[in-house]
Amino acid sequence: MVRFLTSNAVALEARSDGLVDQTVRSIHDLIRGEKLQVGQALPSETALAVRLGVSRVVVREAFRSLAAVKLIDLGTGRRARVAAPDSSVLALTLDHSVHIDQTSVQQVLDVRRTIEMRTVALAALRRTDADAVRIATFARNMSDDFLNGERVMGHDIAFHEAIAAASKNPVFELLVGAFHVVTRQTWPIGWAARARDADRRAVIAFHVEIASAIAAREPQRAERAMAEHFDNSTKALLAAGIT
């Protein structure tokens, strides 16, 4: 993988009046410049404060900013370390966006459908045997815990996460992970909307079918099943008044 070392900082609050923002950029550049990898430690607050000519308070606030977007990890008594990105930040953004009425649940579902139709196809192509087993297991767990909605939801989410992992693309994994936050809030509604046992069994059947297609390495079949699964969910939520 060729590296383009234009460590040009991403418009990270481009123009800033404040020392904190400047410090955030300095630290950002520092990580880039020293090519720090995940887990490596940054200088201590005091050391940075001296080096950058600001007070420790400023460095602390800058650290908090970077930690909030998961660029670094903080811990009492330990120096800050470079962190691996995770989905929590995007999850927060989405969650907030929905709550603030900037986005509808259906819109989120459309995006999920788009993405997961791809992840499932990739999973069918790139899954390891262990992936296939994991995925199938979650589908079976859904069936086994049929009476306990809470647990079915847990398996459902784990199922989709496992598929994303099997796609071998961390960006997809990131996105799928982020959507779970919204899923957790809407899933019970969709489950309740499917009052009849037959409808609930159908939901699980979709998962079994998807797992089977992945195991058989049939991307198109997997994709089709995933699409139907989402269409079914979309309808259920619509029926429950979730737009």
Place this chain on the structure above:
Amino acid sequence: MVRFLTSNAVALEARSDGLVDQTVRSIHDLIRGEKLQVGQALPSETALAVRLGVSRVVVREAFRSLAAVKLIDLGTGRRARVAAPDSSVLALTLDHSVHIDQTSVQQVLDVRRTIEMRTVALAALRRTDADAVRIATFARNMSDDFLNGERVMGHDIAFHEAIAAASKNPVFELLVGAFHVVTRQTWPIGWAARARDADRRAVIAFHVEIASAIAAREPQRAERAMAEHFDNSTKALLAAGIT
């Protein structure tokens, strides 16, 4: 390439003790509880400090955390206000992920392709006349500024952004916007990899074709053109050694 992507549950900052994290949650709950809308003001730092029984430092760090993920806006002398989510946070995450070698450019491209095939189809269905004009204009601008790579890139990015906007789904807009950060770094490489004018013209032809399909309200044609466009770019970057 080593990966750590810790995709795990999330929501409101793990149960990490620490007054700052608790305060972040409190403020988060406050926004939810009071159903504050974008633009509305939060209590002042001092007021919150008193109310939550913590020092002002703690509230400030909590504010910084929330501002870093764009849940609130901060400004000197002004009270903090609820903010609308934007793509900069995810952009940072992606950028960081690529720089830390957690993600390859090709993986990002795959995600982009997946998403933009959908946005372009939606755009073809839901575009307004103004959207169609905007999109076509950017394509024409690319052609007009053919000799100036920097400007072509600008039009290219604006083109894709306009399509996302025409999809009328803010989540897609958010995602597409976030990818631009990576695009800005890889685009010049792809352009350089297409040494012959004919190859460069072909790139622009794809955009013209996409714009035309959107104008004609032909989602499938638009989708196909977009797919070809991405396949072409993927190949160009591969040829340049970008994996």
Place this chain on the structure above:
DNA sequence: ATTTATAAACATGTCCTACAGGTATGGTGA
């Protein structure tokens, strides 16, 4: 009476000092 100018009240930005408590490191003793 409406508008403008100005002053006061309020809010954030930054610094300093202080100390409690967590972490890691190295040395000592078994």
Place this chain on the structure above:
DNA sequence: TCACCATACCTGTAGGACATGTTTATAAAT
């Protein structure tokens, strides 16, 4: 060699102080 502990280092939180920016209310001017 290994376990244990003292110690130096580091982060977490508090309170006070003051500069600077913003809003509001009052007063002056048209």
